[in-house]
Amino acid sequence: MIRTRLFLSCIAFLLVVLAILALHSQQGKQVWITQELAANQDLVARLALTDLALWTEARYTRHPALADFFSPFQDAPASFEHFPAGSIIAPRLPAVSTTLRVRKRPLGGSR
Amino acid sequence: MTRLLKILEYSLCSLARRKFKNFSIIIIYSFTIAALASILLLTHSLKEIAINVLVDGPDIVVQRLAGGRHDPIPVHYAQDIAKLPGVGRVNPRLWGYYYDSLYQTNYTILAVHQDLPSLEMVEGRMVAANGECTVGQGVAKAQNAEIGDELLLINSTGVGYSCEINGMFKARSNLWTNDLILFTEKDLQGFFAMPAGLATDITVEVFNPREIPLVAEKIKRLFPDTRPVTINEILHTYESVFNWRSGMMLTIFASSLIAFSILAWDKATGISGEEKREIGILKAIGWDTSDILTLKLSEGSVISITSFLLGISVAYIHVFLLGAPLLVPVLKGWSVLFPPLQLAPYIDMYQIFALAFLTIVPYMASTVLPAWKSAITDPESIMRGW
Numbered sequence: 001m002i003r004t005r006l007f008l009s010c011i012a013f014l015l016v017v018l019a020i021l022a023l024h025s026q027q028g029k030q031v032w033i034t035q036e037l038a039a040n041q042d043l044v045a046r047l048a049l050t051d052l053a054l055w056t057e058a059r060y061t062r063h064p065a066l067a068d069f070f071s072p073f074q075d076a077p078a079s080f081e082h083f084p085a086g087s088i089i090a091p092r093l094p095a096v097s098t099t100l101r102v103r104k105r106p107l108g109g110s111r
Numbered sequence: 112m113t114r115l116l117k118i119l120e121y122s123l124c125s126l127a128r129r130k131f132k133n134f135s136i137i138i139i140y141s142f143t144i145a146a147l148a149s150i151l152l153l154t155h156s157l158k159e160i161a162i163n164v165l166v167d168g169p170d171i172v173v174q175r176l177a178g179g180r181h182d183p184i185p186v187h188y189a190q191d192i193a194k195l196p197g198v199g200r201v202n203p204r205l206w207g208y209y210y211d212s213l214y215q216t217n218y219t220i221l222a223v224h225q226d227l228p229s230l231e232m233v234e235g236r237m238v239a240a241n242g243e244c245t246v247g248q249g250v251a252k253a254q255n256a257e258i259g260d261e262l263l264l265i266n267s268t269g270v271g272y273s274c275e276i277n278g279m280f281k282a283r284s285n286l287w288t289n290d291l292i293l294f295t296e297k298d299l300q301g302f303f304a305m306p307a308g309l310a311t312d313i314t315v316e317v318f319n320p321r322e323i324p325l326v327a328e329k330i331k332r333l334f335p336d337t338r339p340v341t342i343n344e345i346l347h348t349y350e351s352v353f354n355w356r357s358g359m360m361l362t363i364f365a366s367s368l369i370a371f372s373i374l375a376w377d378k379a380t381g382i383s384g385e386e387k388r389e390i391g392i393l394k395a396i397g398w399d400t401s402d403i404l405t406l407k408l409s410e411g412s413v414i415s416i417t418s419f420l421l422g423i424s425v426a427y428i429h430v431f432l433l434g435a436p437l438l439v440p441v442l443k444g445w446s447v448l449f450p451p452l453q454l455a456p457y458i459d460m461y462q463i464f465a466l467a468f469l470t471i472v473p474y475m476a477s478t479v480l481p482a483w484k485s486a487i488t489d490p491e492s493i494m495r496g497w
Contacts, residue, residue: 001116001120003120003123003124003127004116004119004120004123007119007123007413010417011416011417011420014417014420014421014424015420017420017424018420018423018424021424021427021428022458024431024456025427025431025456025457025458028431028455028456029455029456029457032455033455036283036455037163037164039230039231039232039283039284040164040232040283040284040286040287041163041164041166041167042167042230042231042232043230043231043232043284043287043288044164044165044167044168044287045167045168046227046228046230047221047223047293048168048169048172048202048204048314049165049168049287050165050168050169050172050340050345051345052157052160052161052286052287052349053219053247053249053285053286053287053288053289053290053291053448053450054157054286054442054446054449054450055443055444055446055449056216056217056218056219056289056290056446056447056448056449057217057444057445057446057447059208061444061446062208062217062219062290064348064349064352065340065344065345065348065349066172066174066181066312066340068179068180068181
């Protein structure tokens with residue numbers, strides 16, 4: 001049974017590591033909420049910021065929330081793409097709630 | 112219980128006989144799970160940070176469109192918007208982008224009122240007079256500048272422009288301010304040569320959050336050439352940017368999942384001659400089909416549970432302790448000023464359980480199925496077949 005004991009010890013060790021990481025996550029999140037969240041919210045509110053400063057390569061990647069989603073071909077993520085970051089941002093597609101179908105009435109037909 | 116422990120001992124012996132192969136499977140399996148989990152942890156954390164902080168962003172941002180493109184908006188629009196019922200402060204914003212050809216970086220330059228009180232996230236002073244500026248850590252690093260130094264840029268007329276850095280955003284706000292430069296309104300107008308009476312866009316405060324869509328609709332009716340972007344749309348953007356349909360998820364996540372599927376498929380379709388012979392011998396010496404299935408299930412569990420625990424731990428360390436160094440090049444694209452990722456460790460347990468279900472169960476099934484096919488065959492024919 002030596003192998004079983006060794007294996008169970010390994011699993012127990014990995015579970016302890018995972019528990020420590022879970023504790024780290026809880027503490028890290030708590031520290032962020034108490035020390036940084038309010039300050040960042042204040043910053044965003046005072047400067048009226050709308051986006052994360054992650055992708056600075058194009059205006060639609062620097063400010064995806066304000067991008068021109070209606071412009072064809074260039075100014076929306078996942079359109080014909082020039083910049084790499086644009087390819088990893090998902091497009092914000094509008095949800096279609098109503099559809100209309102338009103058909104020509106056949107010539108000579110009743111409908 | 113003793114029976115199960117004995118089967119586990121036997122399965123560990125069996126795995127140890129093919130230790131190189133099984134060790135390789137554990138490494139590949141753990142790597143696949145670490146890749147998948149890293150993306151899940153990174154995107155979830157970024158999404159939570161964005162959504163939790165942006166709730167305090169502007170209720171409505173009004174842009175003006177000309178020819179289907181974003182265009183400067185007349186400041187007098189703000190006065191008319193302010194008259195709408197339920198509307199609070201209405202501020203025209205002046206901001207723009209600047210490409211620094213010397214350092215090949217893009218900055219975002221934003222004008223602030225000179226009477227803006229100092230922020231907790233600013234080290235030094237906020238910009239208070241013309242000729243001063245407050246910069247993000249990324250800008251300071253690119254320019255190799257510190258508080259008290261001069262920031263050197265070239266304005267829209269091609270003339271050199273310098274301003275004194277009297278404040279710097281702290282590293283804790285890097286996700287929002289890394290490429291940001293704050294000027295006074297007058298300085299920014301001069302720098303971009305923007306005509307007076309025009310702003311980049313207008314932010315609108317709405318007292319009752321439930322009235323935001325209604326106010327946006329009224330603005331659109333009042334000024335048909337505008338596009339109001341509501342706070343819900345901004346938040347929705349960040350939910351979409353980091354959701355499963357995002358390119359990052361689709362490319363890395365899907366390729367990792369496909370790699371894992373190949374691993375599981377290979378396991379499910381092929382059982383080695385040696386393993387078949389082992390099953391035949393076990394059947395011949397009196398093992399039941401259920402014993403053999405338990406054995407194979409136990410082998411699959413040893414590999415998949417070990418790999419899963421290893422993979423998840425590695426992913427957490429990679430994303431939250433090391434700052435996701437392997438994902439940053441993918442995420443970064445051509446952004447020169449990409450902020451260092453020191454993320455709040457938000458974890459969605461639902462995602463972790465879903466990942467466990469998507470990886471452990473198929474692997475165990477793929478281990479058991481071929482073993483079951485061999486176990487129900489006559490032991491003599493299995494042994495003759497090898």
